[in-house]
Amino acid sequence: MNFFVKLRELRKEYFTFVVIPHSGKGTRQFKFNKVMLYAILGISTIICFTLVVLVISLANTNYALHTSLDNVYQLEQLSNQQKQEIDDLKNRTSTINQKLTALGELEEKVRSMVGLKMPAQTASPTTTSRSFDRSAYGTDADELIAEDSDANLEVLAAEMDNKIDNFSDLITDVDDQLKVLEARPDLVPTNGKVTSKFGYRTSPFTRKRQFHQGIDIANDKGTPIYAAGTGIVTFSGWNAGYGKTVIISHGNGYRSVYAHNNENLVEAGKKVKKGDIIAKMGSTGKSTGPHLHFEVHSKGEQINPENILIRK
Structure with a gap:
């Protein structure tokens, strides 16, 4: 109030x-x-x-x-930087994958060239790895891609280690295989014409059917004779009807014989390489003219030399 x-x-x-x-x-x-x-x-x-x-x-x-x-x-700048880093990582991962694929193809090609089989392979973990496609991830794409990149890098690191081991083994295997190939008596041992093949023929001396244990290659007297493969000379001298003869042991069950030589240029115990001159063509022993009688033995059995000779 x-x-x-x-x-x-x-x-x-x-x-x-x-x-x-x-x-x-x-x-x-x-x-x-x-x-x-x-x-x-x-x-x-x-x-x-x-x-x-x-x-x-x-x-x-x-x-x-x-x-x-x-x-x-600032977040946009950071996001762009992370995106660039992820894209770079993706590109590097893709490049490494391509190089690994190329290495695998190279390994397979090298093994194929020297006759080696590919080692047993386990399933590659990369086949189960997620794709780098951002659209497949949803809201947390960058984080998932980063996790996926780490997983891919771990997988690639493991594959690189595996490739290193494989190539170390491959080097050893190829070296061994090259030694085998170098020793294999598959080089044509002289120049000339094959006048008598491996197998049954009519003997030029008896005119009877007789088994010819090698091949005859005819040319002029003094034509160089080459070692068909790397090995050790186990015999160099006179061998009855074979005349002056050289025998080489190549290992892996192979042995080659060079007969009717005019002159032997190597002595027993000498190591010779494929392509070395070991004798000169002649007509010593039981022969009808200057030629090389060439034999190849494999694991104690005589085989047709023409089945393994590589003609250039």
């Missing part, structure tokens, strides 16, 4: 403002009701306070927005 009583009393009260010019003439007075003036002042204060609060709020919002934009820009 007192409040309303005071309010009614204030409505009857006024503030008077007097405006006096320097000349002292034309003085003006302005009267304001106290209630109205207090109301205007109160509303103005509230409006000013509200404006100050809004300005502060806008300033904070603007600062937060700029901070967020900076963070978004």
Whole structure:
């Protein structure tokens, strides 16, 4: 009640403002009701306070927005960097895979050239590895790709180790196989014409059917005779009807015989390489003219030399 009583009393009260010019003439007075003036002042204060609060709020919002934009820009930069790193990793992984494939093909080709079989292979873990295709992963693509890249690198590292082991074994195998191939008596031992083949023929001496145990290659006296394969000379001398003869042991069950020579150029116990000159063609022993009688024995049995000779 007192409040309303005071309010009614204030409505009857006024503030008077007097405006006096320097000349002292034309003085003006302005009267304001106290209630109205207090109301205007109160509303103005509230409006000013509200404006100050809004300005502060806008300033904070603007600062937060700029901070967020900076963070978004940094995250975008980081995302682009990670994307580039992942793409680079993908490319390196793909390149390593291609090189591993090429190494596998090279290994197979080398083994094929020297007659070696490929070793038993276990299933490659890369066949179960996930693809690098981003569309297959969903929301956490980069993280999954990174995990997949790590898995691929581990698989590739294991395959590289396996390839290193395989090539170490391959070097040993090829070296052994090359020694076998080098020792194999498959080089044509002299130049000339094959005048008598391996097998049954009519003997030029008895005119009877007789088994010919090698091949005859005829040419001029003194024509060089070459070792058909690498080995050790086990005999060099006169051998009855064979005349001057050289016999070479090549290992792996092979032995070659060179007969009717005019001159032997190697002694027993000497190691000779495929293609070395070991004798000169002649017609010693039981012979009808200058030629080389050439035999090949494999594991104690005489075989047709033409079945293994490689003619260039």
